[in-house]
Amino acid sequence: MTEVTMTVNGRKVRRDVPDETLLSEFLRESLRLTGTHVGCDTTQCGACVVHVNGAAVKSCSALAVALDGAEVTTIEGLAPNGELHPMQKAFNDNHGLQCGFCTPGMIMTSVDMVEKAKAAGKTLTEAEIRHGLEGNICRCTGYHNIVKAVAQAAQEM
Amino acid sequence: MYPLKYHKPAALADAIAALGAGEEAKVLAGGQTLLATMKQHLAAPTDLVDIRGLSLSGISAAGGDVTVGATTTHAEVAASGEVHPAVAVLAAGIGDPLVRNMGTIGGSIANNDPAADYPAAVLGMGATVVTNTREIAADDYFGGLFTTALEEGEIITAVRFPNVERAGYAKFKQPASRFCLVGVFVAKTADGARVAVTGAGEDGVFRHEGLEAALSANWSPEAVEAVTVSPDGLMSDIHGDAEYRANLIKVMARRAVAVS
Ligand SMILES: Cc1cc2nc3c(=O)[nH]c(=O)nc-3n(C[C@H](O)[C@H](O)[C@H](O)COP(=O)(O)OP(=O)(O)OC[C@H]3O[C@@H](n4cnc5c(N)ncnc54)[C@H](O)[C@@H]3O)c2cc1C
Ligand code: FES
Ligand code: FES
Numbered sequence: 486m487t488e489v490t491m492t493v494n495g496r497k498v499r500r501d502v503p504d505e506t507l508l509s510e511f512l513r514e515s516l517r518l519t520g521t522h523v524g525c526d527t528t529q530c531g532a533c534v535v536h537v538n539g540a541a542v543k544s545c546s547a548l549a550v551a552l553d554g555a556e557v558t559t560i561e562g563l564a565p566n567g568e569l570h571p572m573q574k575a576f577n578d579n580h581g582l583q584c585g586f587c588t589p590g591m592i593m594t595s596v597d598m599v600e601k602a603k604a605a606g607k608t609l610t611e612a613e614i615r616h617g618l619e620g621n622i623c624r625c626t627g628y629h630n631i632v633k634a635v636a637q638a639a640q641e642m
Numbered sequence: 643m644y645p646l647k648y649h650k651p652a653a654l655a656d657a658i659a660a661l662g663a664g665e666e667a668k669v670l671a672g673g674q675t676l677l678a679t680m681k682q683h684l685a686a687p688t689d690l691v692d693i694r695g696l697s698l699s700g701i702s703a704a705g706g707d708v709t710v711g712a713t714t715t716h717a718e719v720a721a722s723g724e725v726h727p728a729v730a731v732l733a734a735g736i737g738d739p740l741v742r743n744m745g746t747i748g749g750s751i752a753n754n755d756p757a758a759d760y761p762a763a764v765l766g767m768g769a770t771v772v773t774n775t776r777e778i779a780a781d782d783y784f785g786g787l788f789t790t791a792l793e794e795g796e797i798i799t800a801v802r803f804p805n806v807e808r809a810g811y812a813k814f815k816q817p818a819s820r821f822c823l824v825g826v827f828v829a830k831t832a833d834g835a836r837v838a839v840t841g842a843g844e845d846g847v848f849r850h851e852g853l854e855a856a857l858s859a860n861w862s863p864e865a866v867e868a869v870t871v872s873p874d875g876l877m878s879d880i881h882g883d884a885e886y887r888a889n890l891i892k893v894m895a896r897r898a899v900a901v902s
Binding site: 487503504505507526527528529531534540541542543545546547548550551594597598617619620621 | 643644645646647648650670673674677678681682690692694717737738739740741743744819820
């Protein structure tokens with residue numbers, strides 16, 4: 486067991502976990518933040534995406550012990566007061582989800598994509614949004630409304 | 643995942659010691675290949691030695707060479723104005739943004755996946771792989787599938803890219819995995835053209851003599867036309883047979899020269 490300290494959604498947390506604990510397991514099982522989903526064993530689906538120190542990563546493919554001291558934001562951290570984040574609202578407005586399993590990861594990847602584009606003073610094209618979503622798989626929507634949602638949120642964020 | 647012991651040394655000597663001490667110890671960098679294989683129980687190291695505390699990350703230019711630290715992520719190389727634009731473009735096309743935020747150049751070339759991108763840039767540019775004990779020329783570094791010249795417990799610390807006159811990269815993605823069905827890296831150097839092909843060879847990345855001769859004589863997309871690319875020694879799988887890959891090598895070589 487190793488003691489891990491992180492700031493998750495602005496709150497300092499400390500837990501003793503086995504060294505092989507994945508960040509996704511740490512979030513879901515130790516912290517009970519089950520908004521982060523796990524959809525595959527192969528690091529391919531992107532349902533588990535969270536932000537670590539300001540970058541979107543697959544939480545199923547990082548060790549919790551390796552992230553001692555990190556700042557982590559999960560889907561729960563986007564709406565701290567119950568008011569939807571512009572990206573969440575845009576997914577809702579554009580019917581960007583059906584079963585919703587991929588949605589937390591889609592939204593976390595999309596927020597990072599839009600924030601990076603804004604910081605670079607760029608407006609995302611549809612092609613860039615699709616390229617940016619290559620690590621997130623959705624088996625329901627056909628992606629079209631997800632892309633529309635990201636484009637809308639990019640205007641509002 | 644099976645139980646393991648995690649180490650995060652702050653000095654290279656401690657990392658080497660930890661690798662030697664563990665029963666089956668492995669280097670951990672971005673984890674985008676290693677943790678994925680461990681989750682599927684295809685690898686079960688007893689100890690992981692995380693090298694991200696060793697200050698091996700960063701890009702620096704000196705005397706025409708550009709040195710990329712082993713733990714520099716694909717995203718950092720993609721955004722770099724110091725590496726050759728062809729190398730930045732290659733890094734920007736690896737996997738997806740999430741993989742690029744974690745995966746590292748050292749991990750990619752240590753792993754030497756036959757469909758990975760970086761081996762093409764390292765071999766195509768004629769780069770040098772720098773480790774804790776020595777410097778290895780790209781021509782001597784890559785072995786067969788998932789095989790390299792690295793010794794047990796040897797750690798890549800950096801990759802040094804020389805200056806080239808022109809370079810270009812073109813990749814035909816396997817649409818589901820986004821790894822290379824075929825990727826071709828071309829470089830025009832003072833000693834002639836270098837052409838490295840990834841994704842296609844049964845023994846991993848390789849240089850193509852015919853394309854190198856043609857492009858050394860005439861650096862143009864048209865020069866590729868006259869070259870015969872044999873399917874012998876190329877992979878055949880459900881994604882494409884050897885003839886298909888042979889044809890793609892020419893198409894990608896043409897595109898790579900065109901963007902150089
Ligand atoms: C969904 C997905 C898509 C991908 N698509 C592509 C793609 O299109 N093209 C591509 O090229 N790659 C692709 N990859 C692989 C990705 O680039 C990995 O990041 C890379 O292959 C491994 O780098 P890493 O830093 O994550 O290494 P790790 O996974 O940490 O390590 C990989 C191996 O290298 C060893 N190692 C790591 N660093 C060193 C070092 N400095 N010295 C010695 N040994 C070391 C480790 O012990 C391990 O055996 C993809 C991966 C995923 C999950
Ligand atoms: S759970 Fe599928 S990529 Fe993380
Ligand atoms: S909404 Fe069902 S997987 Fe995307």
